Amino acid sequence: MPELPEVETVRRSLLSTLVGKRITGVNVSMPKLLRNLSAEQFTALAVDRHFVDIVRRGKYLLFRLSDGYTLVVHLRMTGQLRFATCEEDVPRHTHIVLDLSGGHQLRYTDIRQFGFWFFARNEEIAQVAGLDKLGPEPLEDDFSVAYIMDRFLGRRGKLKAMLLDQTFVAGVGNIYADEALFMARLHPLRTPDSLTQDEVERLRSALRDVLAAGVKLRGTTFSDYVDGLGLSGSFQNQLLVYGRTGQPCRGCAGVVERIVVAGRGTHICSRCQPRMVD
Numbered sequence: 001m002p003e004l005p006e007v008e009t010v011r012r013s014l015l016s017t018l019v020g021k022r023i024t025g026v027n028v029s030m031p032k033l034l035r036n037l038s039a040e041q042f043t044a045l046a047v048d049r050h051f052v053d054i055v056r057r058g059k060y061l062l063f064r065l066s067d068g069y070t071l072v073v074h075l076r077m078t079g080q081l082r083f084a085t086c087e088e089d090v091p092r093h094t095h096i097v098l099d100l101s102g103g104h105q106l107r108y109t110d111i112r113q114f115g116f117w118f119f120a121r122n123e124e125i126a127q128v129a130g131l132d133k134l135g136p137e138p139l140e141d142d143f144s145v146a147y148i149m150d151r152f153l154g155r156r157g158k159l160k161a162m163l164l165d166q167t168f169v170a171g172v173g174n175i176y177a178d179e180a181l182f183m184a185r186l187h188p189l190r191t192p193d194s195l196t197q198d199e200v201e202r203l204r205s206a207l208r209d210v211l212a213a214g215v216k217l218r219g220t221t222f223s224d225y226v227d228g229l230g231l232s233g234s235f236q237n238q239l240l241v242y243g244r245t246g247q248p249c250r251g252c253a254g255v256v257e258r259i260v261v262a263g264r265g266t267h268i269c270s271r272c273q274p275r276m277v278d
């Protein structure tokens with residue numbers, strides 16, 4: 001599932017190619033992917049508008065269009081946006097195609113069809129479920145030690161589940177949560193309210209470092225993910241624990257284990273990330 005670094009990479013890859021292009025036609029073969037409009041309504045509203053900017057918020061992409069409209073896209077599990085020329089073969093599982101000025105297209109493929117599109121006036125996009133409740137961006141200043149300490153105060157439950165909670169921090173998913181917890185030497189089953197200020201500082205730094213590195217390496221490609229120009233990321237070569245079950249820990253002589261936390265496969269080194277703290 002694309003997380004902050006992958007979605008940000010898609011944003012950056014499409015920005016220079018898409019901005020300024022005008023939508024000349026719309027072809028929707030899977031109308032259920034349009035969250036709030038019929039294919040006819042979407043076509044009527046989108047055609048002749050042009051792309052002004054692309055913004056990311058958490059794992060949501062916000063395409064700003066002319067005349068005060070925004071297209072919100074969430075890729076969920078297997079959604080992909082591809083900028084292409086009209087002549088290029090249309091891949092399987094292509095469900096929405098925007099024809100663009102200059103003989104180009106923006107194509108949306110989604111094998112599992114969990115993603116969605118929402119198109120509305122700028123002031124109406126707060127209606128998108130989850131978008132209005134997102135926590136701070138982890139790479140921005142408001143994701144501060146004070147903020148985390150405040151949110152962790154009296155908080156039981158599991159530390160990893162907290163990192164995956166988009167209302168606590170926006171854009172973090174399974175891969176980068178595991179990597180950050182390993183880097184911070186924190187067990188994912190710790191309760192948030194058990195962390196000391198020093199541990200919170202380690203966690204914040206680790207999360208920011210791993211996400212920034214993920215963006216720099218243009219995301220993690222295991223199976224599906226590619227950016228808006230079809231290029232794979234390379235952060236998968238840097239992973240410390242995620243997907244490395246049974247392999248040697250990169251921090252000690254131990255072995256990476258897989259446990260289940262909050263229903264998600266979770267990768268840890270129990271020597272580097274002790275469950276109990278003295």
Ligand SMILES: [Zn+2]
Pocket residue numbers: 249250251252253254255269270271272273
């Ligand atoms: Zn270790």
